[in-house]
Amino acid sequence: MPNHVKYQRGYFMPPEPCFDWAKKEYIEKAPKWVSVDLRDGNQALIIPMSLEQKLEYFKKLVEIGFKEIEIGFPAASETEFELARTLIENDMIPEDVTIQVLTQAREHIIKKTFDALEGCKTPVIIHVYNSTSLAQREQVFKRDKEQIKEIALTGAKLLKELTDEAGHDNYRFEYSPESFTGTEPEYALEVCNAVLDVWQPTPDRKAIINLPATVEMSLPHVFAQQVEYMSKNLKYRDAVELSLHCHNDRGTGVAETELGILAGADRVEGTLFGNGERTGNTDLITVAMNMFAHGVDPQLNFANMPELVELYERVTNMKVEPRRPYAGQLVFAAFSGSHQDAIAKGLKWREEHDPEHWTTPYLPIDPTDVGRHYETDVIRINSQSGKGGIGYILEQNFGYVLPPKMREELSYASKDVSDHTHAELSPEEVNRIFHENYVNHEGRIELMDFHFTHAENNKAFKAFVTVKIDGDEQDVIGNGNGRLDSVCNAMEKLGLKAHIASYSEHAMTGGSDSSAMAYVGVEDPNGKIVWGAGEHHDIITASIKGLISALNRM
Numbered sequence: 033m034p035n036h037v038k039y040q041r042g043y044f045m046p047p048e049p050c051f052d053w054a055k056k057e058y059i060e061k062a063p064k065w066v067s068v069d070l071r072d073g074n075q076a077l078i079i080p081m082s083l084e085q086k087l088e089y090f091k092k093l094v095e096i097g098f099k100e101i102e103i104g105f106p107a108a109s110e111t112e113f114e115l116a117r118t119l120i121e122n123d124m125i126p127e128d129v130t131i132q133v134l135t136q137a138r139e140h141i142i143k144k145t146f147d148a149l150e151g152c153k154t155p156v157i158i159h160v161y162n163s164t165s166l167a168q169r170e171q172v173f174k175r176d177k178e179q180i181k182e183i184a185l186t187g188a189k190l191l192k193e194l195t196d197e198a199g200h201d202n203y204r205f206e207y208s209p210e211s212f213t214g215t216e217p218e219y220a221l222e223v224c225n226a227v228l229d230v231w232q233p234t235p236d237r238k239a240i241i242n243l244p245a246t247v248e249m250s251l252p253h254v255f256a257q258q259v260e261y262m263s264k265n266l267k268y269r270d271a272v273e274l275s276l277h278c279h280n281d282r283g284t285g286v287a288e289t290e291l292g293i294l295a296g297a298d299r300v301e302g303t304l305f306g307n308g309e310r311t312g313n314t315d316l317i318t319v320a321m322n323m324f325a326h327g328v329d330p331q332l333n334f335a336n337m338p339e340l341v342e343l344y345e346r347v348t349n350m351k352v353e354p355r356r357p358y359a360g361q362l363v364f365a366a367f368s369g370s371h372q373d374a375i376a377k378g379l380k381w382r383e384e385h386d387p388e389h390w391t392t393p394y395l396p397i398d399p400t401d402v403g404r405h406y407e408t409d410v411i412r413i414n415s416q417s418g419k420g421g422i423g424y425i426l427e428q429n430f431g432y433v434l435p436p437k438m439r440e441e442l443s444y445a446s447k448d449v450s451d452h453t454h455a456e457l458s459p460e461e462v463n464r465i466f467h468e469n470y471v472n473h474e475g476r477i478e479l480m481d482f483h484f485t486h487a488e489n490n491k492a493f494k495a496f497v498t499v500k501i502d503g504d505e506q507d508v509i510g511n512g513n514g515r516l517d518s519v520c521n522a523m524e525k526l527g528l529k530a531h532i533a534s535y536s537e538h539a540m541t542g543g544s545d546s547s548a549m550a551y552v553g554v555e556d557p558n559g560k561i562v563w564g565a566g567e568h569h570d571i572i573t574a575s576i577k578g579l580i581s582a583l584n585r586m
């Protein structure tokens with residue numbers, strides 16, 4: 033049994049409790065979004081992206097609406113350097129998009145980073161970091177607090193000097209006390225304020241202080257307190273954008289980010305689908321779509337999620353897991369009967385009562401808002417499914433509107449198939465089960481011919497029916513109030529006694545070549561309802577075929 037006693041909580045509470053964030057109910061306004069897919073996401077891949085893949089990804093990020101994109105760590109590799117050069121030399125950066133690059137606080141790395149940016153006319157953020165946590169101070173850098181602060185200040189000063197010397201008015205700076213979550217908040221504040229003193233930011237040229245949960249260490253509300261403490265105590269606050277950069281080691285990266293925004297963050301770094309080191313970075317799609325689901329415009333557009341998933345999986349070689357919020361294959365799927373029933377009824381209710389709003393049970397957002405389809409992505413059939421789902425599938429995909437009781441019976445037939453094959457049933461398979469069991473169902477009785485005359489006062493019908501029973505052709509006549517009734521009475525004369533207990537019909541509105549469907553439920557001598565369906569371009573023929581199907585099944 034592994035021993036938990038060796039673990040201790042590695043985070044630090046701020047000196048005074050900060051709870052203003054807890055009084056806020058939801059995020060009212062989109063933060064500034066920053067994609068770090070091409071840097072933090074890329075550095076976590078088994079095989080980092082190629083230049084071409086990065087360019088394709090960059091274009092997609094712009095299309096989604098990102099205005100700040102960390103394009104890489106130019107000093108890390110030739111590909112990262114080349115990406116910056118290609119984007120700059122080919123004027124591929126839209127005017128309203130700021131590229132961001134990451135550098136350690138080391139002279140040769142900073143200088144190489146500046147080289148990569150040479151000639152860039154569009155806005156740039158140079159992001160410098162050093163670790164400030166107790167663990168890294170003691171174990172990695174083996175320096176005390178003052179010396180660690182000095183690393184940050186050396187980097188900050190060099191950034192400013194090189195920028196001022198070259199007159200790069202389009203450059204802004206970002207500083208990350210890396211491993212913030214393992215750093216005493218008072219000390220993180222001291223280092224950040226010292227960096228800000230070097231940069232002297234102004235409201236029209238803001239600096240960025242980025243608080244990374246480099247490793248997620250605490251419950252999200254603790255992180256929120258740390259962020260609120262920083263937000264309230266940073267110097268030059270109106271000239272600082274407070275940024276977050278959360279990882280997901282405890283599986284709560286999104287929660288930390290959301291609470292961090294409530295706690296005062298103006299800006300959020302993260303990746304698509306949460307790619308990133310170890311358990312990944314904050315999934316920006318989830319944070320943005322969570323806002324969207326609260327009726328707030330996230331200012332990022334994920335209207336074609338399947339296309340985005342395809343691109344992401346192709347270039348990163350990662351998989352979007354089926355239950356990844358808003359994006360996974362199964363996130364809108366309902367297999368279970370009661371959920372299907374509620375969704376089918378909810379969708380109908382919406383159509384009839386309130387098409388402007390979305391309150392459909394079990395579906396937090398309208399799947400069509402992320403490019404998914406009601407017909408294929410929502411109600412899916414297996415052995416857990418019920419009549420609501422079966423009815424919905426047949427109606428949406430093929431235009432069949434079965435009577436409720438018939439749906440119920442078909443749902444048990446479908447359940448049985450799925451249970452025995454241990455497989456999901458596609459809409460086509462459900463349709464096949466429906467047709468094989470009910471529609472124009474063959475058996476002992478074969479309809480050969482029929483015609484009608486009117487009986488007394490045109491109020492009743494006389495049916496002349498030719499059928500084969502067990503291969504023997506027979507002619508029979510029956511009277512009735514309606515055509516189907518008269519055929520039913522004719523059949524009774526052949527010893528096929530049945531009472532029509534349910535009848536419904538409809539024209540087909542697409543999804544099938546035939547133009548009419550009839551559903552007939554006959555009561556057998558024991559009082560049981562037996563169902564049949566007829567499909568034909570002529571409605572009378574469809575209804576008689578429905579009756580014969582039911583009799584054949586009886």
Ligand SMILES: CC(=O)SCCNC(=O)CCNC(=O)[C@H](O)C(C)(C)COP(=O)(O)OP(=O)(O)OC[C@H]1O[C@@H](n2cnc3c(N)ncnc32)[C@H](O)[C@@H]1OP(=O)(O)O
Pocket residue numbers: 072075105107108109135136137138141161162163172173183210246
């Ligand atoms: C949490 C994050 O995601 S931070 C970003 C991490 N991403 C990356 O590191 C990817 C790109 N990195 C690289 O390709 C390489 O690390 C390079 C090219 C940047 C640097 O390469 P090298 O100098 O060979 O290696 P390395 O990064 O291991 O350097 C370690 C040295 O830098 C120091 N160092 C590490 N980070 C920093 C920093 N942010 N600022 C200043 N010094 C630093 C270490 O203390 C160590 O010093 P020492 O040589 O005196 O022991």
Ligand SMILES: CC(C)C(=O)C(=O)O
Pocket residue numbers: 072134161208210211242244245246247277279
């Ligand atoms: C460089 C910083 C922001 C980082 O990537 C992290 O701490 O995870």
